[in-house]
Amino acid sequence: MSGELGTVARLYRNSLRLRTSTALGDPVATVLNLRRGSDGHAAYERIRARGDLVRGRSGLCMSASYPVCNEVLRDNRFRVAPTSAIRLKLRPRPDQRTDFLVHPLDDSLASANPPEHTRLRKLVAPLFGAAQMRARRTFVEELVERQLDRLDRAEPVDLIDEFALRIPSLVIAELLGLPPEDHDRFAWWGLEFGATVDGARGARERHRTHVLLAELTDYFAEVTSRRRKDPGDDLISALTTAVDEGAMTEAGLVSTCQALLIGGFVTTANIIGNAVIALSAALDQRELFIADLDLAGQVVEEALRWEAPAQYSVRVAGEDVELAGHRLSRGTPVVALLAAANRDPRVFADPGRFDIERPNSRDHLSFAAGVHYCLGAGLARMEGEIALRGLYRRYPRLHQVGRADYCPSRVIRGPQRLMIRPR
Numbered sequence: 278m279s280g281e282l283g284t285v286a287r288l289y290r291n292s293l294r295l296r297t298s299t300a301l302g303d304p305v306a307t308v309l310n311l312r313r314g315s316d317g318h319a320a321y322e323r324i325r326a327r328g329d330l331v332r333g334r335s336g337l338c339m340s341a342s343y344p345v346c347n348e349v350l351r352d353n354r355f356r357v358a359p360t361s362a363i364r365l366k367l368r369p370r371p372d373q374r375t376d377f378l379v380h381p382l383d384d385s386l387a388s389a390n391p392p393e394h395t396r397l398r399k400l401v402a403p404l405f406g407a408a409q410m411r412a413r414r415t416f417v418e419e420l421v422e423r424q425l426d427r428l429d430r431a432e433p434v435d436l437i438d439e440f441a442l443r444i445p446s447l448v449i450a451e452l453l454g455l456p457p458e459d460h461d462r463f464a465w466w467g468l469e470f471g472a473t474v475d476g477a478r479g480a481r482e483r484h485r486t487h488v489l490l491a492e493l494t495d496y497f498a499e500v501t502s503r504r505r506k507d508p509g510d511d512l513i514s515a516l517t518t519a520v521d522e523g524a525m526t527e528a529g530l531v532s533t534c535q536a537l538l539i540g541g542f543v544t545t546a547n548i549i550g551n552a553v554i555a556l557s558a559a560l561d562q563r564e565l566f567i568a569d570l571d572l573a574g575q576v577v578e579e580a581l582r583w584e585a586p587a588q589y590s591v592r593v594a595g596e597d598v599e600l601a602g603h604r605l606s607r608g609t610p611v612v613a614l615l616a617a618a619n620r621d622p623r624v625f626a627d628p629g630r631f632d633i634e635r636p637n638s639r640d641h642l643s644f645a646a647g648v649h650y651c652l653g654a655g656l657a658r659m660e661g662e663i664a665l666r667g668l669y670r671r672y673p674r675l676h677q678v679g680r681a682d683y684c685p686s687r688v689i690r691g692p693q694r695l696m697i698r699p700r
């Protein structure tokens with residue numbers, strides 16, 4: 278996800294215009310106007326049917342093609358936009374304790390372009406290196422074992438609330454040195470953010486976003502100021518040094534912490550939720566998996582391909598460019614439909630089928646590509662793999678009960694409530 282989702286929101290902040298374009302059959306507007314929490318694949322297929330790159334009535338372009346999405350994400354002539362509608366209009370709230378207001382995607386590396394992006398990423402990336410991930414493995418394994426006990430019941434239980442959200446939330450809490458008992462707040466913020474990430478439409482949504490951002494800013498401003506006085510062996514303490522050395526601003530630090538909590542939390546829980554939904558429907562795949570739990574890594578990749586937890590990324594042409602036979606003038610926004618690229622039949626055979634033996638699942642674009650490639654991909658993969666292996670080892674017969682409730686979001690795709698019977 279990145280800050281230029283706000284660009285889309287700005288373009289489409291006139292929701293009447295968006296509804297009109299949708300009613301007139303504009304497939305691009307139809308995708309942007311999907312009901313939150315609904316399955317977008319049919320609308321994405323209409324984009325694919327129109328060509329590799331489709332221009333909407335507003336001028337915004339959209340692609341469901343794997344090669345085009347991949348190209349847009351990797352070509353530095355396409356840039357993330359530095360501001361969003363949210364940032365432009367919102368000021369600190371009067372009830373805030375902090376005198377600034379930042380947005381996790383608008384003020385962090387997620388919305389910076391090279392060379393500023395390169396500089397910021399260098400500060401944070403070492404904290405997500407392979408050695409760091411190896412060092413965290415035992416922590417994640419022990420955490421998963423403890424959380425699995427919560428599912429040990431005879432009656433149906435909500436997998437998301439009792440398990441899937443807890444793993445990434447407690448892992449990030451450990452990484453950032455936050456109190457694990459704040460989990461309920463994180464869960465709330467994560468779901469609220471998912472609901473507003475594609476831009477606030479109308480006064481009520483704007484108010485909701487404003488309150489959320491104020492809470493997040495206050496929370497992390499307090500944490501960072503405490504950590505500066507009393508540093509620990511955690512990521513925030515390491516980054517306060519960067520602020521003291523002038524390499525990062527205070528607001529940038531707060532925003533980066535928000536991005537790490539928000540960006541890596543519900544999305545990671547969605548790997549678990551989406552995989553369980555898929556395995557409950559494809560029983561042959563579940564049997565294959567429980568017969569060989571070492572396939573857990575492959576289940577994670579196929580779950581990421583089959584349903585992208587972040588459905589799209591947005592870039593803006595930084596100069597006049599040619600893309601898929603179209604001339605795009607500078608400033609044209611392009612929506613790369615990651616979820617649809619992952620089902621491009623030219624790359625993935627029988628793409629709607631959940632197949633844990635698929636040889637190229639890992640080629641999915643769910644973590645994007647290019648310079649903004651997800652910083653937490655290694656961590657998310659490790660958490661997903663350990664969680665799914667543990668889950669099906671302890672409860673091999675677990676199955677979904679009833680329909681899942683999906684996150685009320687157009688960008689974030691995964692269940693917010695998924696009842697399962699563990700035995």
Ligand code: HEM
Binds near residue numbers: 538548590654
């Ligand atoms: C399944 C889990 C995850 C998914 C699907 C996911 C998805 C993404 C995507 C698509 C992007 C690129 C956005 C763009 O190019 O516009 C991204 C960037 C990012 N992700 Fe993740 N993410 C996940 C987990 C995590 C975790 C666990 C963390 C950290 C704790 C994290 C931190 C970040 C950061 C900091 C960026 C910005 C990187 C940059 O701009 O250079 N993500 N993520």
